[in-house]
Amino acid sequence: MEMQVKQLSHALGVELSGIDIAGEVNEVEVAAIRAAWNEHHVIVFRDVDLTPDRHIAFSRRFGALDDHASTPHDRLADYPQLLEITNIPKNGLPSQTRNTGRNWHSDYSYTNRPAAASMLYCTEKPPVGGDTMFCNMARAYDDLSDKMKGIVADLQSVYDFNLVSGVGKRDPQKIAELLKLNPPIAHPCVRIHPDSGAKAIYVSERASHFDGMTIAESAPLINFLCAHATLPENVYRHQWRVGDLVCWDNRTVMHMALGDFDQTQPRHMLRTTLQGEKSGYVVEPGEK
Numbered sequence: 001m002e003m004q005v006k007q008l009s010h011a012l013g014v015e016l017s018g019i020d021i022a023g024e025v026n027e028v029e030v031a032a033i034r035a036a037w038n039e040h041h042v043i044v045f046r047d048v049d050l051t052p053d054r055h056i057a058f059s060r061r062f063g064a065l066d067d068h069a070s071t072p073h074d075r076l077a078d079y080p081q082l083l084e085i086t087n088i089p090k091n092g093l094p095s096q097t098r099n100t101g102r103n104w105h106s107d108y109s110y111t112n113r114p115a116a117a118s119m120l121y122c123t124e125k126p127p128v129g130g131d132t133m134f135c136n137m138a139r140a141y142d143d144l145s146d147k148m149k150g151i152v153a154d155l156q157s158v159y160d161f162n163l164v165s166g167v168g169k170r171d172p173q174k175i176a177e178l179l180k181l182n183p184p185i186a187h188p189c190v191r192i193h194p195d196s197g198a199k200a201i202y203v204s205e206r207a208s209h210f211d212g213m214t215i216a217e218s219a220p221l222i223n224f225l226c227a228h229a230t231l232p233e234n235v236y237r238h239q240w241r242v243g244d245l246v247c248w249d250n251r252t253v254m255h256m257a258l259g260d261f262d263q264t265q266p267r268h269m270l271r272t273t274l275q276g277e278k279s280g281y282v283v284e285p286g287e288k
């Protein structure tokens, strides 16, 4: 059967069907999925029955997987390639990932190996809400004036783990460990997609400042770029169903998990992360 492509919003996102991604996927199918992914940045598969092994096997067809050593507490003990994002309490304690992803970001931007892509699978969801939003950073870049393109080309965005949403609500000892693992790091403010050559803005709500500038000097431009990128017309909002696998390209997309649901209702997701290239240099925290 041929792969079907259904557009989900104007700016980004398509639903792909006609390929059994839980089974054997051939090279032609991988190439077709990859082409749709490069073009539309977010791809959605519905009604998929994935075990951890099948999730990992399918993800590996698109590149090497991260073992999530930058966030070691959140990976599954038996499957370090799977990150667990859930509000279901663990050993009687609140889950450390119950607020994961609540501000606009690109995965692992605060590491020296920013993620190439992420593949998130929904195993349990609340009856209403728990949506995730995605915005197209390549389109946001293309829409900048030539002058602004010149300005951002010269900048390095500094990512600070302290700006990850919900840090204050996590176990302080674990946070200290994560800050040590992930000191502030500067990456080019324009990221170039290695396959498509597309340029995309690489700034998010987790960028504290631009290297060589103060926090106060940087804030107006960071705020502008984030507001510009997350305009409603540049966003796709995914309403989850159990069995959805949503894959996004972290080089061209920011995303945010909404807290728009009853937190007493379980939500459970598993994520693989495709490793990106090594990038960036460690810097001192920003000065006000």
Ligand SMILES: O=C(O)CCC(=O)C(=O)O
Binding pocket: 085, 100, 101, 102, 107, 118, 120, 131, 132, 255, 256, 257, 258, 269, 271
């Ligand atoms: O829970 C979600 O919808 C997404 C959380 C997130 O930011 C991620 O998995 O990278």
Ligand SMILES: [Fe+2]
Binding pocket: 101, 105, 106, 107, 255
């Ligand atoms: Fe994320």
